[in-house]
Amino acid sequence: MNAKILIVEDEPVIQELLAFNVTQAGFQALRAEDADSAWQQIRNNAPDLILLDWMLPNTSGVILAKQLRSDTATRDIPIIMLTARGEERDKVLGLESGADDYITKPFSPRELMARIRAVLRRHVPQRQDEVVAAGGLELLPAAHRVTAKGAAIELGPTEFRLLHFFMTHAERVYSRTQLLDQVWGTQVFVEERTVDVHIRRLRAALEPAGMDSLIQTVRGSGYRFSVN
Amino acid sequence: MNAKILIVEDEPVIQELLAFNVTQAGFQALRAEDADSAWQQIRNNAPDLILLDWMLPNTSGVILAKQLRSDTATRDIPIIMLTARGEERDKVLGLESGADDYITKPFSPRELMARIRAVLRRHVPQRQDEVVAAGGLELLPAAHRVTAKGAAIELGPTEFRLLHFFMTHAERVYSRTQLLDQVWGTQVFVEERTVDVHIRRLRAALEPAGMDSLIQTVRGSGYRFSVN
DNA sequence: TGATTCTGTCACATGTTTGTCACACAAGCT
DNA sequence: AGCTTGTGTGACAAACATGTGACAGAATCA
CATH class of the missing domain: 3.40.50.2300 (Response regulator)
Incomplete structure (x- = not known):
């Protein structure tokens, strides 16, 4: 941008x-x-x-x-x-x-x-907008929408990007640094702990649907989106 | 190709x-x-x-x-x-x-x-002069006319084109830039915020019919016409 | 021509989002 | 148990995005 x-x-x-x-x-x-x-x-x-x-x-x-x-x-x-x-x-x-x-x-x-x-x-080249589904969640990039079992989930821009990244890179641990690079971009300088806060916000948004356990903490390494 | x-x-x-x-x-x-x-x-x-x-x-x-x-x-x-x-x-x-x-x-x-x-x-193949119906609205391109439940809705030229575009591209977010390209044309140079103002005018025109919630704001991304 | 609508822009109001703390809590280690 | 390190959580101010009313010039119409 x-x-x-x-x-x-x-x-x-x-x-x-x-x-x-x-x-x-x-x-x-x-x-x-x-x-x-x-x-x-x-x-x-x-x-x-x-x-x-x-x-x-x-x-x-x-x-x-x-x-x-x-x-x-x-x-x-x-x-x-x-x-x-x-x-x-x-x-x-x-x-x-x-x-x-x-x-x-x-x-x-x-x-x-x-x-x-x-x-x-x-x-500016067009970006991709395929529907992503994982762990009972469905994310539509084009419509900028997330649903769990049909129920809409409201997310802020950053949480949306974060979830999008996780859903397209499930079952793998990402460090805070890696997440900053992937979701925030390489040229942004923010504290690593900021990731924690957004993880929390994302979990809070997923919690009403009972989907908050999808994002798991891997102590000492980072976070993982996992269906199990 | x-x-x-x-x-x-x-x-x-x-x-x-x-x-x-x-x-x-x-x-x-x-x-x-x-x-x-x-x-x-x-x-x-x-x-x-x-x-x-x-x-x-x-x-x-x-x-x-x-x-x-x-x-x-x-x-x-x-x-x-x-x-x-x-x-x-x-x-x-x-x-x-x-x-x-x-x-x-x-x-x-x-x-x-x-x-x-x-x-x-x-x-995307789209017929320019065919009647469009979406979200309880009906738009007749040929007659330059919009109705909601039979009641006529008065729109200015720009609002009309904007609504027409939205109705034929529902359930998808468009940035201000994209809307400028699609509705105003690629050769017109206006401020991005101009889109906001026309969105507001369009909503105001749809409001008496209770149809203003069809146009939704997606913070940080743009606007979306959606039936939900 | 004058009257009327339409457009684009602005300044300001309002509402969200964001990054950062400080502190609470949990987990591992000796 | 104590100590050390890592993570969860609530609060907060600043930055940011959008809503809104007003206005002047342009376009349109009669």
């Missing part, structure tokens, strides 16, 4: 402005002033989207875009071109440029973010 | 451009310049998707789309409309047009392919 956006812009003021807006909107901003540093950033940080200035020193933005498109590793990274007023829309979006969208300077932050989100939206 | 795409476009240059891009992307391109040759292609080659120019000689694209939608054999073929800048989005995405998505000329090839892939991916 926290997409990385590479800003390729030689003008420091504009670069700063872009980075500010992007960061403000909750994205991670990477920066580059020219084609070389852009490539370096791309190799090291694998951005999800590139904001590319049409005019760049040495190599122009168009040429960089072309190169990006011809390289298998970067072919699928969407590009939004930054152009000066008056550039021909046809040229910008034309075949050779390979841009997904463009925006003319000066631009409103709102429009910039809207375009970024729109482009990202179309490039 | 090798989908057949029918391009219906009278302007030779654009037709060529489209065919080139489509082929390049690994699809099979079929071509037609007018409604008659389009029908011929459809009958002979059963395309998986149709790229249709809004303006066509003789019969306009809109009329062809309408015909496609009313013919049982072609009802389920998704359509992407090609429009000039400035066309009304309501008209384009409106129910009478029957388009699944649209794109304005001039467009970027990447954008086009992204749309094609998106439409193919999510394409």
Whole structure:
């Protein structure tokens, strides 16, 4: 959810402005002033989207875009071109440029973010949503629903993800660290004991249905979802 | 995976451009310049998707789309409309047009392919102009009318499209982003919170009939239309 | 044209969720 | 038994998500 956006812009003021807006909107901003540093950033940080200035020193933005498109590793990274007023829309979006969208300077932050989100939206792969059943519980990812013997069970977002993970990884012990990685994500820093609390909340939610014993404590190791 | 795409476009240059891009992307391109040759292609080659120019000689694209939608054999073929800048989005995405998505000329090839892939991916055959009934509500697309237990319910255009989408996609959670794509269209840039407001307006309109609980909030995920 | 509806956005109200404690309790060890 | 370590539990404030009323501009209609 926290997409990385590479800003390729030689003008420091504009670069700063872009980075500010992007960061403000909750994205991670990477920066580059020219084609070389852009490539370096791309190799090291694998951005999800590139904001590319049409005019760049040495190599122009168009040429960089072309190169990006011809390289298998970067072919699928969407590009939004930054152009000066008056550039021909046809040229910008034309075949050779390979841009997904463009925006003319000066631009409103709102429009910039809207375009970024729109482009990202179309490039995010679809996730799976198969029905999961285990231990008398049924979980429907698409409907975001859990039922035990037909009765609905209300869960908060985190408990839902936690249960989903457990149900798809039953009969195996997971440490608190592993659960944090899998359910919270690798980039979140929270106390390990937080897992305990959510386990408790999940058990409490399952308890009315008599399903709370499905989640077992393995002292010294972690937790396990087990049908037995 | 090798989908057949029918391009219906009278302007030779654009037709060529489209065919080139489509082929390049690994699809099979079929071509037609007018409604008659389009029908011929459809009958002979059963395309998986149709790229249709809004303006066509003789019969306009809109009329062809309408015909496609009313013919049982072609009802389920998704359509992407090609429009000039400035066309009304309501008209384009409106129910009478029957388009699944649209794109304005001039467009970027990447954008086009992204749309094609998106439409193919999510394409669930759904009849655009048939009466929909769900959760005690009845919606008549052709008449642009909604009733609950016989009593008419007044809705604005956006609320109508929103409800129509929900009723044809019940029991499933949609994020604000997905709803924007599906109901507002992929080219419209509005705040995500706008969805909330329209949900509220829709609920308010359904409330006199006691049907407002059909639209449920799923915290952290989005909204769901559900009969339960 | 003016009147009327519709839309998108905001600011604020309200309600949930989350991570963290501090402490209680349980299990293993010598 | 005492000691040590690990886990359960209730409370809480801050962060966060959603509901809601108001408003101005756009679109529509007569």
